[in-house]
Amino acid sequence: MVQTGVQRALGARLRSFLAHSLHNRLSAFFAGLGVTALLQSSTATGLMVTGFGAEGLVSLTQGLAIMLGANVGTTLIVQPLSFDVSLVAPILVLAGYFLFRRARAGTRDFGRVFIGLGLILFALHQFLALLGPITANPLTRAFLEALSTHIVFIMLIGVALAWAAHSSVAIVLLAMSLATNGVLTVAGGIALALGANVGTALNPVVEGGGNDPATRRLPLGNLLARIGGALAILAVYPWITPFVTGIESAPARAIADFHLGFNLVLALLLFPLLKPYSRLLERLLPSHPQDESPDAPRYLQLVAAGAPVAVALAGATREALRLSDVLEEMLAGLHDALANPSRRQIKETRALDDRLDRLNRAIKENLLAIDTGRLDELTNEKLARILTFSINLEQAGDLIDRGLLGIASRRIKRGVAFSREGNADLVAQVDRLRETLHNSTAVFLSGDIAAARALVSEKDVFRCLEEDATAAHFDRLRSGNVETVETSALHLDALRDLKRVSSHLIEASAYPILKKRGDLLPTRLRTVE
DSSP, X not given: OHHHHHHHHHHHHHHHHHHTOOSSHXXXXXXXXXXXXXXXXXXXXHHHHHHHHHTTSXXXXXXXXXXXXXXXHTTTTXXXXXXXXXXXXXXXXXXXXXXXXXXXXXXXXXXXXXXXXXXXXXXXXXXXXXXXXHHTSHHHHHHHHHHTTOHHHHHHHHHHHHHHHTOHHHHHHHHHHHHHTTSSOHHHHHHHHHHHHHHTTHHHHHHSOOSSGGGGHHHHHHHHHHHHHHHXXXXXXXXXXXXXXXXXXXXXXXXXXXXXXXXXHHHHHHGGGHHXXXXXXHHHSOOOOGGGSTTSOSSOOOTTTTOOHHHHHHHHHHHHHHHHHHHHHHHHHHHHHHHSOOHHHHHHHHHHHHHHHHHHHHHHHHHHTSOGGGSOHHHHHHHHHHHXXXXXXXXXXXXXXXXXXXXXXXHHHHTOOOOHHHHHHHHHHHHHHHHHHHXXXXXXXXXXXXXXXXXXXXXXXXXXHHHHHHHHHHHHHHTTOHHHHHTHHHHHHHHHHHHHHHHHHHHHHHHHHHHHHTOSOSOSSOOOO
């Protein structure tokens, strides 16, 4: 609840702040510290930064600096909670309740944060109350005291608990509570907290990796650093507890100070070594070739890497043709989903939209990296045409995915069917869309003016098709056709989305050519004097 509340209230701003605070290692460190202090989850920060790394928005060195800051940030809330704050729990829940019920969105979500913190304190109090009668038994207490000497075993328990809970804070608070009530010795509590520091680094490794080993460098580097720190602590463990308790005698405070000190010392030791550590991780986890994935770009050439602008635009054009191929596969899948409804067919076709999105993103990033100020007018126009084509095809794919395939899925879920005539109209329009896509791709490649004008005239054709199909649909409604009555809203939505897809296909290639010539009117309205 704490993490969800902060993410709903500040999530987009936190992500934006993190992405814009990567100028150097030091600013990245403090950005990670600040974001994690609010989220109270280094796991959430780790997953965000792993996503940035996979998209190429952050270098490995900067990402590791963020994670060092995140590891320190997650210890900050443990410090105030290491004092006796059990009386604060009902106040936090009550304040959170009023905020949640009365405040506006944003402030309302902070109510969720206060309720979550209060519930954590309540839960720890109740847990210890349940353990009270058990630990009062002399045999049980003797067993727990003996268990406290098995430091490695307790640490492994902490690893498992933090991994399962997705939170080192909860496990460290548990260790503090158990030590305060004599269930564990301070040495055992420190071992449990040490395991929590390792366990919370497991989640980004398990959940944040992709097919490319390069995307695992950051979470794995953070995990290896924590494991190395834990092993170093185990090597000098007999001296750790006397040292910590010499600074702070209260068990809860001693464990909280160890938790903070461990992460601070680890950050100080590793910070100067981040660059060689990054190079080691890059050597251990080399990136796969970019063209192994079916939806990875194959032909893009980076101007920044030395490719001439003409070569970069040619590569982007070839990549845009792959978008056309994927969209044609989606239209074929839509045809089958309407003609012979199948959940499997719908699922496979919807997956193609992800390929469209990734290819379009790669094309945009490639072209937007080119400095257009140094290009002549003709080259700038060609770049703009490629961008317009790829963006419109991606938007057409979104309409098919979220609109038309969603309609096909709802039809199956409701157990209804379009009338035979209505379904035939939809299938015929999908086939017409495939032909329009072929023509649009040809216009994109040739730049032919006559072909562009012919393509734009398709808008009138689709407008007439929609009007005729809608009129026929209303005629069937008036006649009392049961299938038409049951699927009326779905059918009209499908007709609307088919027309919108056709608009994107036409605008993708014909509009830039005709606009340059001044052949497009600003409005369809006739001038009235």
